[in-house]
Amino acid sequence: MEMVAAAKIRRATSRMEQSIPWASALSEALQRTAQSAPEALEALSSRHDEVKRVALVIMTSDRGLAGGFNSTILRYAEGIIRDNKRNGIETDVISCGKKGHGYLQYRGIETVLAFQNLSADPTFDEACEIAHYVYDAYMNGSIDKALLLFNHAKNSAEQRLVKETLLPIPEERLSVLLGLNHHGSHDSVPDEFADKHHVDVEFEPDAETTMRYLLREFLSTEVYFALVDSAAAEQGARRSAMKSATDNANDMVETLTRLFNRERQGAITTEINEIVGGAAALED
Template identity: 35%
Template structure:
């Protein structure tokens, strides 16, 4: 039987941990609301950008365009892995890291080299110790995340892709489904895969203004920047969702632990009282003789 003092000390320690988890849950919840709003507002724009891009891509010889043409088979693949800078968010980073590692292994071969761009401290810390090739580590994007930061990353990827440094680029990130669920997705960023528009082609050729080429110079590039931004926002919202859920569980577990420990403490206290009583009675009986 552990002694009463030890149990009381443990209760106090669990209580203070619980205070922290509860506070973290509240903070994550507040920030989640903003992040969720951001991603949900961006999605309609992203979807329509894809639609517009598909309309023009479907009427173009895609083998000509640097960002649309497929290069088969790819000799060098870039995986852009989106993790978070902070931990304490359940399986959020572990899921991403595991998927990234698996993707790197299955896509890699003697003819195909896979390299990783890692966004977020947590991915960096894990993947550095794994047998994967890391090209670039980006940390700190999540503080004051804005479109300009995402566009910068997007532009650098496009630049290297156009230079032929890579034949395919994939994004690995957590897609925000709901507060409770995030889904790890591996999405092809480059070459851009336009949606199939062949069945909704209507009579009458498209008018392109100022010209098809001018539009093709700008739209695909913009789409890549936007996709990077969208993936970042998805990831941020997922991170807060995951953290909120994890911290909620931790708070509940702490509650349970406090209950069990309190029970133990009461037992220990009662045992102590009983023992003392027995001693007093034994003593009294001794005097009576």
């Protein structure tokens, strides 16, 4: 299982790297479209006056034997739900993974969406369904905030719990998305380059509809990256857990072998002593 988990880590990392060109192209399209339809972008980046309902996306695994991968995130999620309830905020829970869904059911926490058997190999369709639900709910006012809760694969041996705001779109992510520098203005390019590559864009049916479509795809990409990151973290946690189990088993085998040899040598010594004692008694 340790070797299989190591192979799956590489596959999950490769899947994330293969998605980068699409994310870059999407960001470029958003930059072009945002100039013609800023209202659609503002609707997703502006905060609601009051937070009454929050959507919480919890990403766990379908299988166990991964150390504290699931227990850590589920305890933290339960704390968020409990704090929201104490503050009069309702929580719409979206669970990804069998372990999370089973835990929430046992605790009596209902889910609005649940996905199973996809934690190791998440699909873009899964991400789209989550993102579209959150987008529609935020736009019609059903929710006031959306959070992603998952384990980030810091490296192949270490995972870090991450709580990320999906909606409203944070200012720092919006700046990166639209190619803004830390002063809030677009990074400058040479005039001759800008003139050469300047293109008048026509939108069909209109810029606002196009912008809404691109924003839904942007949210889907954000969720997908989190799912793939969680998949890599799951395999990393399972690899570490299985390595610890293997090391513990080897230590136990070594300890028991030493104990067995000690007992065997003691029994042989006792038998030799008895034989020698018996022979000496016969000589007497």
